[in-house]
Amino acid sequence: MGQISSMVLNPVPNSTQNPLIELEVQQAERKEEKEKEDLDDKLNNIIESTKRVFKKAKKDIKYTRNRKTCSQIAILEKELVGSGEISKERMNQIAAETGLRKSQVYKWFWDNRRKGKGQ
Numbered sequence: 001m002g003q004i005s006s007m008v009l010n011p012v013p014n015s016t017q018n019p020l021i022e023l024e025v026q027q028a029e030r031k032e033e034k035e036k037e038d039l040d041d042k043l044n045n046i047i048e049s050t051k052r053v054f055k056k057a058k059k060d061i062k063y064t065r066n067r068k069t070c071s072q073i074a075i076l077e078k079e080l081v082g083s084g085e086i087s088k089e090r091m092n093q094i095a096a097e098t099g100l101r102k103s104q105v106y107k108w109f110w111d112n113r114r115k116g117k118g119q
Contacts, residue, residue, distance in 0.1 A: 068098075068100070068108070071098075072098040072099070072100060075094065075097055075098050076094065076098065076105070076108050076109070076112075077112075079094055080109060080112055080113075086109065091105050091106060091109075
């Protein structure tokens with residue numbers, strides 16, 4: 001019975017009763033919060049530097065506009081006058097003949113049909 005009464009009289013202290021434990025908990029929480037803020041700052045710095053690198057790389061890319069030669073235009077116009085509409089296979093053949101990309105051939109036909117040159 002002596003042990004039971006001593007346990008009742010001297011309960012195990014919890015963090016709200018012991019100011020030292022409470023202080024340690026607060027310090028640990030502050031340290032954890034500071035570490036999270038530091039990580040957030042590092043992450044934001046990485047994101048910003050990555051944005052700057054990509055923005056600079058985008059500025060460094062120079063696009064040159066190549067005009068179509070007379071022979072390329074002649075081939076394209078001949079096909080436009082002949083049929084107006086062309087199939088994908090024929091578009092690929094024209095692209096190979098002229099040395100243009102398929103998208104360039106398509107756009108040229110699109111633009112010229114809109115202008116009414118194929119009629």
